[in-house]
Structure formats: C-alpha cells, structure tokens
Amino acid sequence: MNIGIPIAVMAMAFMVYTIIMSLQYMFEAPAAALLLPGVDIPGSPVFIPLVSGIIALILLMVVHEFGHGILARVDGVRIKSIGVILLAILPGAFVELEEEDVEKAKRSVKLRIYAAGSIFNMALAVIALVIVMVISSFFIPYAFEYEGIKITSVTSGGPAEGVLQEGMIVSSINGYPVNTKDEYTDLVLNKTKPGDKLTYVTDQGTYTITSTGQLSNESITYPGFRSETYFVVKPEVSRIYGDILPWFLYNVADIGQWVYALNLMVGLFNLLPIKPLDGGIIFEELLGYKLPEKFVTKIVSSVSIVLVGIVAFIIIYSIVPGIIQMVPGIIQMI
Template identity: 30%
Template sequence: MEAGSLFALLVAAGLYMLVYLVLRARSGVAGTWLELQGGVVVLKTRRLNRLVEDVGKKYKRLMGLVGDLGVVTGIALGAYGVFFLHDNLFKLLTASPGASPVSPLVPGVTVGLNELAYFLLAVAVTLIPHELSHAFQAAAEGVRIKSMGVFLAFLVPGGFAEIDEDELDSKPLRSKLRVLAAGSFANIATFLLLVALFYLVLFTPLAPRPNGVLVSGVIQGSPAFQRLQPGDVIVAVNGTPTPTLEGFSKVMERSAPGRLIKLTVMRGSVLVNYSLVLAQHPESPGRGFIGVKIDQSYSNEWLYRAFWWMLVVTSSVAIINMLPIVPLDGGKLLSYLLQAVAPGRASKVAVWACSAYMLIVLLASMATSAGVFGLAPLTP
C-alpha cells in the first residue's frame, strides 16, 4: 500500500471511530437522522417517503411490467454469479489463464487514494438507482416505505431503502420477487446506459486517445532511477513519437545495452528531456533496458477512469446482490421461492445451507485471489 493511501486510510479510520464513539456516548440516538447500528454509522431520512410512494402508486402498471422483467433479469444475474464464482475459483486454484481478481472494494486498501473520487462517483451512480428502484417498486406493490439513507460500515459505503418487512411478507409471491429484484435490475440498466454513453463519447473530441506511455513505477538502480518518476508520460524516444505501448515496445526492441537514448517526457504540463545510457535487459540479453514499469496513457484519462469505475461497480453490485446468500436480495428471493414450493423448516434449512456454501465459495475466491493477485489497489 502506498504511503499516501495508508495515511488517508488511518485518517478515515480515526474519523470513523470518532463518529462511532460520539454516537455511542449519546443517549436516545434511535430515531434521529444519524444513528449507530452495531458498528455501522447510518444516515437516514423520511423526507422522500411521500414522493416515492406517490410516484410508485401513480405508475403502478408500468412498475409491474418493469418488476416482472427485473425478476427474470435478477434470476439470470444470480445464476451467472454462481457460475462465474465457481469457474473463476477453479481457474485461480489451477493457475489457469483467464482468472479474474475477486476483491472487496475498500478505500485505502483496494481503492487507492488517486482513484477515490472516481470510486465515490461510482458508488453514488450505483446506490441511488438501486435504492430508489427498491423503494418505487415497493410503493407500487403497496408496501410502506419507512426510510431511506446511506451507511458506512468500517469505511465501506452502502445504501438502503427501509421498507415494512411485515407488509412485504403478506404480499403475493410475485410482488415480493419484484421488490427484491428491483435494485439489481436498476443497476444492470444503468450499466447498459453507461456502455451506450461511453461508445457515444468515443465519437466526440472528448474521447480518450493514447497519448504516450505512462511510467507506473521505476526500478531501483536502473538507468531511469532518480531520473524518471511515477506519473511521467514518455511521449517520444530519440525524437520518434511513442503514443502507444506497442509503438514504444517496437522502438525499444531495436535498442541495445550501452546505447545513449533521449526520452521526451511529459511531467505534469511540462515537457522534459532526459538522456539515459541503457542497461542490459534482465530477460532479453542484447536488448536495452530503461528500468520502468509502464501502462498506456490516455488524453482525457479522467473520463476513461470515471466510466471504468462506474461500469465495474454497477455491474459488480448487480451480480453480487443477486447471489443466493442471505441477507442479500438474491438470498431472500431464493427463500421466498422455496417457501412457495415447500413451506416449512426444510426450505429454511435449504436456504441457509445454500447461503453458507456460496459464502464459502465467495470467501475462498477472495482469499485465493489475494494470494494470486495480491491486495494492490485496483486500476483501470
């Protein structure tokens, strides 16, 4: 973890504990706009209840059609999530190609300080449609809305739409499923909208374009050490423009140890020239070596990063939320389905057994992923 990210994490943890202790010391906290529930700080409001209920009831028929589509979509998302976790865990355990990292998004740990603003934007774009969709669908099905809000659980943000669970339990199965699937359906709809917007942006001047080779790290003792630094963008080698990784690699393939090269580097908004004597490449004798870790740099990279985080978070929440794990919506949906088919203790045991099994698979995926990929902050 970078020093800046570690410092930010410690500061955030300190502020979190301060709020926690203040709320714990207060008497009669329950019922206020700011609450402490276990170790979770909760910010909630009832001011939106009337508006949400009016809209839900006014468009009840439309919400019914959307709700049915949401149920089908939600079940498909849950099934895909189960398949993906098993398939990916197998790839991780067998070191097969194509394995993907499975990691919780924790600010300061897997979300670096430089990505925090994009992450928070993605959280907002994910939570607002998710919780509003739950609330609108509940109102359309005649279920009372108690409150809506956000929470912070050990630095991990989240949101909620608090509905009357007793009223939901008394509704027909179809209504229950509509309400539970509404959040993930809103997320996958948001995901598809973002994909469409991103492709539209590609045809505008704002489209991110390759504009150089980003230096993401410098190897100690290499020719680049104490010359280049993370964040630099190499835009030319010996006067030859290198806007892409491929172009940069082709230039370096023609280099040799001991040769003097000139790098044109963009540092912030300033162009800087460096002359370096190449070392021998540790993995390819006869080839020159600068000693940097590189990534592709883009113009308008902020836009690319914003879209990347929004797409990752919205799609991840849509799928994970529909996994058959109680208390996720997917677990509750499975519970209602099994109770309708086989009421009684057997269905409850089946739900908890399924939840325990899938939770083990999820945790095993995270642990194995951490061993394979580490817990380095995620980057686009």
C-alpha cells in the first residue's frame, strides 16, 4: 500500500483529466452508463446482466470495504464493525473504523487506509482480466464454435420491440450471414443507415424492422436490441468433457469480464477528489501536509462542487433521454 498511495494519486489525476475532457465530446456523442445489473437504458453503451452483475458487485464491495478494514488492522486502527448487507437484490458492504484511532494516526497511515479500497479493486480487476484472457484465448476457441448471434435483450421503445424476442438466434441480416457479434456489429455500422429495413433470419422465423438512429448519435443505425455471439460446444469436446465443464468455464469468463470492468470503473471513480469519496479524503489529507485546515476545507469543497456538477451533467445529458424513452414501456407493464 506504500506503492498504492502514489498509484491512487496518479489515478486521481487521470480521472479528473478524463472527466473534464469528456465534456468536449458530450454534445457529439454522449455516452454514460448506469451501473445497475439488469437495467437496460436505451442509448446506454453498457448493459450489465443481472446475475453476472450482482456477483461482480458483491465482489467489488466486499473487496473494497475489507481492503479498508485489512489495512486499518495492519496499521493498528481498531474496527467498530464490518460486514455485508443486502438491499432488495442489490448487495452492499461496510466497515466502520474507530474514529479516535483514525484521528491519532499519522497521515501516511490514513492515506494507506483510504487508498486501500480502490487499490484492492484495481488488483481484483487485474486478476479477473488475466483469468478472462486465459479462458478466452485458449479454452473458448478450443471448446466452442460460433453459430450466429443470440439476442440477449430487446430495448423498451426500440425498433425491435414487439418483433424480435430475447433468446432468438440470428443467422443472417439482409442476406449477409453473421457468425459472431463482431461480424454483426461491422455489418450494421458499415452496410446500413438509420431508416433502413433490416431483415433478420432467426431460428424462429424471418422478421423485418425499420432501424432508427442511436440516441447518442443519430447517424448510426440503432436496431433496438443487444446481442452476443452464440456459442455451441464442439461435438468432439462434448464427448471428452461433457457440456458442464465447457459452459462452467465460459460463465466464469463472462462473470470475470464484469468483475474486471466494474472493479476498474468503480475503483477509479471512487478516487475522484470529491468528498465523501475516498479520493476526496485522500485529496484533503495530501493538502493538509502543507496548507492550514481552513484553506484545505475551502479547496476540497470547491473542487468537489465543480466535479459533482460535471458528473451530474454528463449523467443527466446522457442517460435521461434513454430513461424517458423507457417510461411508456414501464407504464404499460404496470
């Protein structure tokens, strides 16, 4: 964690730069994601599957909070309580340190404890990435073959709603065969435009929809559903290993990619110099080395207000149009 402190500070600077620079691209191609498993917002670049997302969130929160707790105990700071909670289906974790011990601790000790959560998240992200790369590079090409794309969800209010359904296997679009998600993405982006008729040949029949433009970029075709490559276990692999082991490792890789993505994104976001995020507390401690407390408080408060405003603008400008598009479908379900 002595090494983790400068890593956390560099990550903080990187995140501030990224957030500020993102304003430059917001009006051209707004893109922000709501990190809620199972919630598919039209126009959002990310959709987190429910089961994989919840498992990734559990690992994220437990590793983050226990990271704070472990470093606290290493540095002699007592813990009042530590544990995990469940709010509806969303997991959570918490650690409560003995305030008297924290106040007495050296700044270096505080920095190690405050940085530990995000550093533990980033370490878990690296471990998950290695696992995913090994399985995806060696085992999946050996064990599986590709037979089209599978529709994983149909976006509410999109062109495909009421026509295509979740679970359909698509083998061709407008006469062009598609075997993988990459082939499908290349076909949609390079050979179609908003307003085109798209004819899908599926395992349940042939269907035609009229595409629209993406919420974030009206010039890019938007069919209104999400998909993934449809894998089938190779017969020779099935004879040797059966179907359970190949699909188990495939699901490990799928969960691993969300463990990687969420731990990296949340770990970095948490290092923004915004109180009460860990990054804000670290920023405050660093300023306290050289500046009087009254100046530190003003600087941290001002930076926090500016960055919260930028983040709020990005979220509202990017996500609210998609949420509004979901309203008719939600009302219909109710």
